[in-house]
Amino acid sequence: MKLAVKRRYAGPMGRDVLLGGLTATAVFGVFGFAPTEESMGEVQKIVYIHVPVAWFSLLALGVMAGAGLAYLARRDLRWDAWAEAAGETGWLCSTLTLLTGSLWAHEAWGTWWTWDPRLTSMFVLWMIYSGCLIVRGSLEDRHRRARAGSVLAVVGVVDLPLVVMATRWFRGIHPASPEMEPAMHVVLLLTVATFTALMFTVLARRYRQIGLERRLAELEDRLVAESG
Amino acid sequence: MPHVRNTAGAARKGRLKEDSVVEKLWWIVHKDLVSECRARRVWPAMLLLGAVVALILSMEMNAVPGEKPRLVSGFLWLATFFAGMLALDRSFVSEREEGCWESLRTYPVPPSTVYFAKLAVNVVALAALQAVLVPLFAALSDVPLLAHPAAMLSVSLLGNLGISSLGTLLGALAAGIRHGANLTALLVLPAAIPVVLAATEATSLAVAGDFGSAWWRWIQLLGIAAGLFVTAGWVLFDFVIEE
Numbered sequence: 137m138k139l140a141v142k143r144r145y146a147g148p149m150g151r152d153v154l155l156g157g158l159t160a161t162a163v164f165g166v167f168g169f170a171p172t173e174e175s176m177g178e179v180q181k182i183v184y185i186h187v188p189v190a191w192f193s194l195l196a197l198g199v200m201a202g203a204g205l206a207y208l209a210r211r212d213l214r215w216d217a218w219a220e221a222a223g224e225t226g227w228l229c230s231t232l233t234l235l236t237g238s239l240w241a242h243e244a245w246g247t248w249w250t251w252d253p254r255l256t257s258m259f260v261l262w263m264i265y266s267g268c269l270i271v272r273g274s275l276e277d278r279h280r281r282a283r284a285g286s287v288l289a290v291v292g293v294v295d296l297p298l299v300v301m302a303t304r305w306f307r308g309i310h311p312a313s314p315e316m317e318p319a320m321h322v323v324l325l326l327t328v329a330t331f332t333a334l335m336f337t338v339l340a341r342r343y344r345q346i347g348l349e350r351r352l353a354e355l356e357d358r359l360v361a362e363s364g
Numbered sequence: 365m366p367h368v369r370n371t372a373g374a375a376r377k378g379r380l381k382e383d384s385v386v387e388k389l390w391w392i393v394h395k396d397l398v399s400e401c402r403a404r405r406v407w408p409a410m411l412l413l414g415a416v417v418a419l420i421l422s423m424e425m426n427a428v429p430g431e432k433p434r435l436v437s438g439f440l441w442l443a444t445f446f447a448g449m450l451a452l453d454r455s456f457v458s459e460r461e462e463g464c465w466e467s468l469r470t471y472p473v474p475p476s477t478v479y480f481a482k483l484a485v486n487v488v489a490l491a492a493l494q495a496v497l498v499p500l501f502a503a504l505s506d507v508p509l510l511a512h513p514a515a516m517l518s519v520s521l522l523g524n525l526g527i528s529s530l531g532t533l534l535g536a537l538a539a540g541i542r543h544g545a546n547l548t549a550l551l552v553l554p555a556a557i558p559v560v561l562a563a564t565e566a567t568s569l570a571v572a573g574d575f576g577s578a579w580w581r582w583i584q585l586l587g588i589a590a591g592l593f594v595t596a597g598w599v600l601f602d603f604v605i606e607e
Binding site (some may be wrong): 208256260263264267270271274275280283284286287288290291292294295298299301302303305 | 530533534537538540541542547550551553554555557558561562565581582585588589592593596600603604606607
């Protein structure tokens with residue numbers, strides 16, 4: 137029994153240490169290595185969290201739609217658990233993208249919000265995630281919930297390129313590829329890599345948690361059935 | 365709903381001829397249109413909402429004189445979208461409540477046939493709405509929305525198809541959710557943004573008589589969106605109506 141506990145605990149330890157080291161390096165890179173931007177000052181450092189969360193919110197939509205399609209093809213609820221976990225982490229990241237972007241916009245453009253193409257696209261992405269979460273929360277049957285979530289995820293992933301295309305044809309003020317010093321680029325890439333690893337860990341843990349929740353619900357149902 | 369046809373010749377031979385898929389599709393469309401003509405549950409409310417939105421928005425149409433055609437085009441498509449969503453919402457919910465949906469599911473046709481039939485009914489409903497709203501907006505704003513009827517017709521048709529195809533798929537999904545009656549607009553709006561945006565831009569360029577590359581680009585986007593959403597509905601509708 138002791139061995140089992142030790143083995144279960146030793147598994148994630150190595151990954152956690154690696155992830156902790158990577159995060160510490162990224163934090164040092166942002167505050168100790170990357171130069172401070174001249175015009176915006178310290179506020180510019182928001183970009184080191186804004187870009188990674190925006191990147192992951194797009195990545196999570198792909199994971200959610202891929203897992204949704206796999207569920208529709210296989211009818212295996214484990215795929216739906218991946219889709220649900222990706223939907224929740226994606227919603228979190230898109231919310232953080234809107235918040236950090238709004239803070240940056242207030243300093244850079246003097247406004248909290250503007251209907252810029254990229255902002256609009258991110259807002260639409262946030263609404264797609266929110267719609268998925270609302271629909272999932274409204275259905276009790278697991279397979280119906282999985283089907284509805286999968287359909288919405290597939291529609292979302294088909295729709296998003298059209299949203300990006302339509303909104304980019306308007307004139308925007310969002311920087312397409314901001315000019316940066318090489319040191320800033322290195323730190324930005326490091327934060328993107330770190331955050332991607334961090335969020336995939338969160339996604340995997342949430343997947344495992346959803347599996348445990350479902351198993352617990354099944355055991356409770358069985359207990360009620362046997363006692364009744 | 366007849367799904368076999370007893371023609372005179374077939375009856376003499378004691379056989380029944382089964383309807384083709386197109387005929388079965390037509391029976392669903394026919395059932396919906398006759399039901400609406402008799403009960404008038406959806407269309408009057410949809411037309412009234414569209415007219416009310418048009419009247420309310422007409423107060424703001426003169427706010428920015430230089431941008432009036434663009435503003436009116438945007439208002440026209442917003443009114444079309446929201447009134448159309450009301451129609452979609454009510455049509456699916458009333459079918460669920462009255463048990464018609466269950467009968468429809470037992471009808472011996474593939475789910476895609478039901479989707480295309482529902483899509484056809486929704487396209488007709490939205491076309492009726494546009495037939496009222498376009499002249500109404502033109503009259504209220506003095507913007508010549510009908511100056512180029514062919515261009516306006518093509519924009520209306522493609523925009524209508526984009527909104528209806530998405531609305532049919534997601535409206536059916538929302539109708540299957542408890543208390544989901546008002547979810548349709550929430551689910552369709554983010555996905556329909558490219559359609560509403562492209563239709564607005566194409567309409568305002570058509571009003572200005574500018575049929576250059578920009579107009580064609582928006583028409584292409586409308587066509588791509590309509591094609592993608594119809595395909596998505598065709599493929600995914602089976603999963604939406606499955607109990």
